[in-house]
Amino acid sequence: MPETPAIELIRLTKCFGKVTACDCIDMDVRHGEILALLGENGSGKTTLTNMLSGIYQPDAGQILLEGKPVTIRSPRDAIRMGIGMIHQHFKLVDVLSARENILLGQAGLIKTAPEEAADTFGFKVDLDKKIYDMSVSEKQAVEILKVLCRGADKLILDEPTAVLTPQEIRALFDALERMRKECKAVIIITHKLEEVMAVSDRVCVLRKGVNVGTVNTHETNRFLLTEMMVGKPISLDVEHVDMPPGRTLLRVKNLSATDEGGRHLIQDVSFDLKAGEILGVAGVAGSGQKALCELIAGIEKADTGTIHMGETRIDGMSPGDITKQGISMAFIPEDRLGMGLVGGMDMPDNLLIKTYNDQKGFFLSRKAARIEAAEMVERLRIVTPGLHVNIQKLSGGNVQKILLGREINLNPRVLITAYPVRGLDIGASMTIYDMLNEQKRKGVGILFVGEDLDVMLGLCDRIMVLCAGRVTAIVESQFATKALLGMKMAGLVTDKEDEYA
Amino acid sequence: MPKPWVMPHIVQRGDVKPVIAWSYRALAVVFALAMGGVFLALLGYNPILVYSTMLRGALGTPGMQKETLKLTIPLALTSLGVLLAFKMKFWNIGAEGQIAAGAIAASYFAYFQAHLPPAVLLPLMALAAIFFGGLWGLIPAWFKTRFGTNETLFTLMLNYIMFYFITYLREGPWRDPAGGFAAMPRFPKQARLPEVPFPFVGNLHIGWIVLILMVVLVFIYLRFTKHGYELTVVGENVRTARYAGMPVKKIILRTMFLSAGLCGLAGMLQVAGPDRQLTDAVAGGRGFTAVSVVWLARLSPAGCLGVSFLFAAMQKGCSMMQTEYRIPASMSDILQGIILFSVLGAEFFLQYRLTSRKEVVV
Amino acid sequence: MSSFVEQVVAFLYAAILASVPLLYGTLGEILTQKAGNLNLGVEGMMYLGAIAGFLAGFYTDSLVLTILFGMLAGAFGAGMYAFLTVSLKANQNVTGLTLTIFGTGVANFLGEKTKLGVPVDTMFMSARLKSLMSPLDLGWLSDLPIIGTLLFEHSILTYLAVLVGIAMSMYLKRSRMGMNLRAVGENPAAADAMGIPVNAYKYGHILVGGALCGLGGVYVSMVTALGNWQPNIISGQGWIAIALVIFASWKPMRAIMGSLVFGALSVLRLYVSRDVADIPGALFSMLPFVVTCMVLVLSSIRMKRENQQPASCGINYFREER
Secondary structure: OOOOOOOOEEEEEEOOOOOOEEEEEEEEEOOOOEEEEHHHHHHHHHHHHHHOOOOOOOOEEEEEOOOOOOOOOOOHHHHHOOOEEEEHHHHOOOOHHHHHHHHHOOOOOOOOOOHHHHHHHOOOOOOOOOOOOOHHHHHHHHHHHHHHHHOOOOEEEOOOOOOOHHHHHHHHHHHHHHHHOOOEHHHHEOOHOOOHHHHHHHEEEEEEEEEEEEEEEEHOHHHHHHHHHHOOOOOOOOOOOOOOOEEEEEEEEEEEEOOOHHHHHHHHEEEEEOOOOEEEEEOOOOOOOHHHHHHHOOOOOOOEEEEOOOEEEEEOOOOOHHOOOOOOEEEEOOOOOOOOOOOOOHHHHOOOOHHHHHHHOOOOOOHHHHHHHHHHHOOOOOOOOOOOOOOOHOHHHHHHHHHHHHHHOOOOOEEEEEEOOOOOOOHHHHHHHHHHHOOOOOOOEEEEEEEOOHHHHHHOOOOEEEEEEEEEEOOOOEHHHHHHHHHHHHOOOOOOOOOOO | OOOHHHHHOOEEEOOHHHHHHHHHHHHHHHHHHHHHHHHHHOOOOOOOHHHHHHHHHOOOHHHHHHHHHHHHHHHHHHHHHHHHHOOOOOOOOOOHHHHHHHHHHHHHHHHHHOOOOHHHHHHHHHHHHHHHHHHHHHHHHHHHHHHHHHHHHHHHHHHHHHHHHHHHHOOOOOOOOOOOOOOOEEOHHHHHHEEEEEEOOEEEEEEEHHHHHHHHHHHHHHEEEEEHHHHHHHHHHHHHHHHOOOOOOHHHHHHHHHHHHHHHHHHHHHHHHOOOOOOOOOOOOHHHHHHHHHHHHHOOHHHHHHHHHHHHHHHHHHHHHHHOOOOOOOHHHHHHHHHHHOOOOOOOOHEEEOOOOOOOOO | OOOOHHHHHHHHHHHHHHHHHHHHHHHHHHHHHHOOOOOOHHHHHHHHHHHHHHHHHHHOHHHHHHHHHHHHHHHHHHHHHHHHHHHHHHHHHHHHHHHHHHHHHHHHHHHHHHHHHHHOOOOOOOHHHHHHHHOOOOOOOHOOOOOHHHHHOOOOOHHHHHHHHHHHHEEEEEEEHEEEEEHHOHHHHHHHHHHOOHHHHHHHHHHHHHHEEEEEEHHHHHHHOOOEEEOOOOOOOOHHHHHHHHOOOHHHHHHHHHHHHHHHHHHHHHHHOOHHHHHHHHHHHHHHHHHHHHHHHHHHHHHHHOOOOOOOOOOOOOOOOO
């Protein structure tokens, strides 16, 4: 007789407007098991787990805990039922300390409970440190401690590895092993196949909101899983274009910048970018990638150091000044609707953002932009109900195509992209890589800030590693390995006074 | 298998057709009037009688229509000003003070430069009003761009400062020596707005032509000019504006100057039109009402005209109510509040809906 | 005692009197903003409290009912605001502003209506009720020189305001609920994920905040105006209270200091003799508002992480937001 599953889902369904994010999903997790929930971006993984943690209410279907049907009305209910969720976007209060965050809303919890949990599961965290002073991995430890302190025996981790170095991921997996031994039921959401193979007992694959199958991890392999996930056999290899190195387009020297609070964003960064080259920038999230891009694009100001574009010195210039110099630089920021595009405007208006001022006179003509938009929809196969729909209504992949399409239409000499495939499915990601390679062939110099080291090793010519705002390595990708990059990302070897060591 | 049960919960809904959206809002207004009726009934009045008196008072005769229009002009013009700032998501609650600033500047010319011919004097008054109203609006805008100072409270404080400044003028330097109590003199004839015929109601001061012109200009400015495009981008997403190399500070300053300038112009039309003198009631709460107008008009210039007319009719109707039933005219503020509350509430049902159990699709 | 010292004591005393409604408004708004809601309706809630307290006092002649109705009226205004912004996710700025328009309208309406309904010159409080709210006489304490006047000769509403300030400070700093409230205001999604009932917290604190504003209104109509109703009785004090929240960096103890400063500014006119500076009265009335502007600018220049507005302030929370 099979034991009662810790969590069982029966035909769980959730719609957002006309989109069905989860469509009649059946799933179960047992105690002492790690279940990997695998699926592309937008396949419904997060929606599914949000229903378990009481954030979303299902439109239909049934959740059973320990064999009993339950209704989870709120996160409070979920906590009471022993479900602990570690969200991808940390749910922490910045101005409170780690301890305060753990004690929030837990009237029965004594003040020393966090210490005990930290000891039991081997986390080293300064519990009286404020969250805003913490690194990403520390924050994640606090998130996990929060859940463990409440005695949760069903844990859900949403993309826990996205922000960690390979070494930190190893440590996290060790912690998961310990939880499995404690007979907890663990669901880990990820889209990285290596991690699925490394840590899970079973894999449940979602595609477009549908459960396409649950398999035992040791009976499957990467290729089978990919096929299940994408729905067709697909090559995961990113094409590498070989080009003879061109002349130097962008030269950054000894660049340093601090934030308003006086903390270093980047320190003493120097590198060159050549024509027809893709230079990757790797690093744990928040290592200074954003600042670096925004400094080059002229959005932020550096404290010291220089940036040359060809012969022209551009540091200290605003984006407007840089354009006036006749320098053509394109910038694809990481949060597209936060910067780069205007979600509340339609496609033609979004295409005009960088070029509207080239028009003469007081009035603005949208005719050319409408034609450009129609042409772009056709060429990049952008799925949209119409040209005059606000772009925030489009899917992430389509929004990214609009942004990239617009920037490429400016015929840039230098292209800066930050996480250009974040949130996109594999098909859309491949299109984006192809577009970048095409620019490379045209002799454009590309700065590629990425997070997936496998992709970067394939796509980039060289990879620069940032750690806590400093360059810890610039290596040729053909000689680099993931392990090496991971060590450099953690600041090991080269930096003796490293705080993570 | 146990029968699935789903508790009722709120979900976001997709796009709502404009027709449906507007009928929801209209329904909300009807609901608000009904609530106002209940309030009147509780006080022992017959709401239907009171409302019909209101309607008669606002639109009953050409003379009353004219009075309603006179109230519409400054309100609508102020709303247009506020609209420009709101489109940029700049919370200009300072229209009240900007109206006063414009009125003071215009009055200076009326009191001290009246020797000029009307053809010079009136345009000069209008320009001065726009300029000084605009300058008064530039102060909070400048601090906003320089230090990120909270503009909502800043613009509000400037209202009171301007109000007391008029009081100061009235009690001191500009006091009418001939008058018994502290008041400012009436404008000389050449500083009063000429009257031109308005269809069906007879002569009305020229402000109505200025207003129509401004509605068209603001519409074109927002829809078809680079400035309008820029301020919309700044309002929607200031980070993208900066990213695109837009001169964000300049745009904020320019837009606030225009916004406050329009309010200043409304002040000039008020003193040189119906008031014929500077009083401390020149703004008379219009700056606040304009905020409601713009919100209800969903930031559309033509909508501002329509909503302003309705609010002016309500105000005029309420003063009729006061004379006939001795119901205080502040009833119009109460009605305005209830209408806004219920339209604000109605917006919820345009964005969300309540769902509960739904059969499992098998 | 020299006449100069007498003058200074009288000035400080008047400053304390004038600061009380500001303090109530500020404390109410601090509580509201700590829950992540920016309520621009303080002025309106003070009006509601002022008229409700006045009418209750006028018709019932009871101190308890005066205070109770004042608080209930303030809480009623806050309740509408809370329903619209918390449950119906309406824009907080517009809702607050509407509350001000509505509250002002209701107060002026009912005030005038009552005046029309009673014989001329009879619309004021009974001497008994007035004396209950007027400064207490604490025997020998009140007879102490200088201190006696400044500290021990006040209305019970004044002492209550200070007590509320101190209690609120303890509540926010020391209690578990205060910490939970902080989480709600800073990051409602995080608070929600920890099982804190976000909406209940918001409703509760907005309502109590509104009741405090209503009490401020009661003070204005019963103590400041000596129980005589006047139209436009609050005249901007609610707005100054909102600005004071920034001045006080969201800290109740600082709010006590801040409201004293602004109380002093608003009565300065009466205590600067013409010989020292011949400044017209209107310009004096302007002073608190000018200083408020300067405070706004200064506090926007010095930015410190701990001293800022709760991060979610002004943004509505919807759990299922995508």
